[in-house]
Amino acid sequence: MICDFLTLAAPGVRTLQPYQPGKPESELRREYGLSDIVKLASNENPLGPSPRALIAVREALSGLARYPDGNGFELKTALSVKLGLSTAMLTLGNGSNDVLELAARAFLTPAHEAVFSEHAFAVYPIVTQAIGATARVAKANPPDHPMPHGHNPSAILELINDRTRIVFIANPNNPTGTWLKTAELEALLAAIPESVIVVVDEAYVEYVEAEADCPNALHWLSRFPNLIVTRTFSKAYGLAGLRVGYAVSHPQVADLLNRVRQPFNVNSLALVAATAALDDVSHLERSKTLNRAGMRQLQDACRQWGLNWLPSAGNFLCVDVGRPGREVFLDLLKRGVIARPVDNYGLPQHLRISIGSEAENARLIEALGAVLKD
Ligand SMILES: Cc1ncc(COP(=O)(O)O)c(C=O)c1O
Numbered sequence: 001m002i003c004d005f006l007t008l009a010a011p012g013v014r015t016l017q018p019y020q021p022g023k024p025e026s027e028l029r030r031e032y033g034l035s036d037i038v039k040l041a042s043n044e045n046p047l048g049p050s051p052r053a054l055i056a057v058r059e060a061l062s063g064l065a066r067y068p069d070g071n072g073f074e075l076k077t078a079l080s081v082k083l084g085l086s087t088a089m090l091t092l093g094n095g096s097n098d099v100l101e102l103a104a105r106a107f108l109t110p111a112h113e114a115v116f117s118e119h120a121f122a123v124y125p126i127v128t129q130a131i132g133a134t135a136r137v138a139k140a141n142p143p144d145h146p147m148p149h150g151h152n153p154s155a156i157l158e159l160i161n162d163r164t165r166i167v168f169i170a171n172p173n174n175p176t177g178t179w180l181k182t183a184e185l186e187a188l189l190a191a192i193p194e195s196v197i198v199v200v201d202e203a204y205v206e207y208v209e210a211e212a213d214c215p216n217a218l219h220w221l222s223r224f225p226n227l228i229v230t231r232t233f234s235k236a237y238g239l240a241g242l243r244v245g246y247a248v249s250h251p252q253v254a255d256l257l258n259r260v261r262q263p264f265n266v267n268s269l270a271l272v273a274a275t276a277a278l279d280d281v282s283h284l285e286r287s288k289t290l291n292r293a294g295m296r297q298l299q300d301a302c303r304q305w306g307l308n309w310l311p312s313a314g315n316f317l318c319v320d321v322g323r324p325g326r327e328v329f330l331d332l333l334k335r336g337v338i339a340r341p342v343d344n345y346g347l348p349q350h351l352r353i354s355i356g357s358e359a360e361n362a363r364l365i366e367a368l369g370a371v372l373k374d
Helices: 025-032 051-063 073-083 096-107 123-131 153-158 182-191 251-260 268-279 281-305 325-334 358-373
Strands: 090-093 113-117 134-138 164-170 197-201 227-232 245-249 316-320 350-354
Touching: 025 325, 051 268, 073 090, 073 268, 090 096, 090 251, 096 123, 096 164, 096 197, 096 227, 096 245, 096 251, 113 123, 113 153, 123 134, 123 164, 134 153, 153 182, 245 251, 281 316, 281 358, 325 350, 325 358
Parallel strands: 113 134, 113 164, 164 197, 197 227
Antiparallel strands: 090 245, 227 245, 316 350
């Protein structure tokens, strides 16, 4: 009789629900025999990476027999110049998910708690639970709030106690797209005790428009030494497939994060691609312009259908489809379009749609229009 390995698993892992990624195109091709597929399900950049990143990757291919630079010297130097801060404040990750997990591993124990909001990014509960720490979930804003389903600073503060070690704040948040404005986040950071690590996850920060008043939390690092800001090359930089992200924090915090990091967590192609991508300001600008236009395209269609959507400062829109989002997701799949149901985030009537190229958005709009008529 084979032993029941579930009973052997660490308590937090026993009840852990794995992360549900966006459905890969290859899976839809296999399951439905479709060839012309549009994927708008993982908030990727429809322009792809900077051509400079691709050149750097090609040049680095011949060195694949060697381990990567475990300290990521060149990428850290490029980031420190770009962001105007010391390399001692940086921790590189295999995507920003990796640094989110490093923060949990460095600071949480089964005796501690992590606080985050309802509808917040799914990796926070996973990294908390895997360690056996307790997740405390703050009520989000009500649907009639100007920032519906967004983080509610007072609800977050109410859950902080002597056992709290980490607060996770996605700004802007995925899957809602909502954000805490500058004054709100600043007041929240000021109200959180210095003994609580605050992770501000800025995966979408490059897409933020000035008028949104969504802050760049790096400005507060010297004022709040308990702050960790995480960022990624997966979204606006178009490098999701290579897995590279980073954390910026007080050097002592960075030292702790680096202690739990795997020796070569960022591969050599990711290192050179990210370094080259950072330099390509015009590619980033093109990506943002495309996103702005695509956002308008999708919002115009929603307006015509009479559908509401949540405010979004990212490269995706969370749309209230007025019926079970998972059913709409399945109907779209049959038409070769992959979007993202968000019932697992407590939003059963919403569908999260990533902004694609103009043609991809048009395909989605045509397919969704047909599904909504059924
Ligand atoms: C809010 C947020 N944080 C972090 C991530 C992780 O991205 P990556 O691990 O690709 O950097 C994502 C990805 O979807 C995200 O939406």
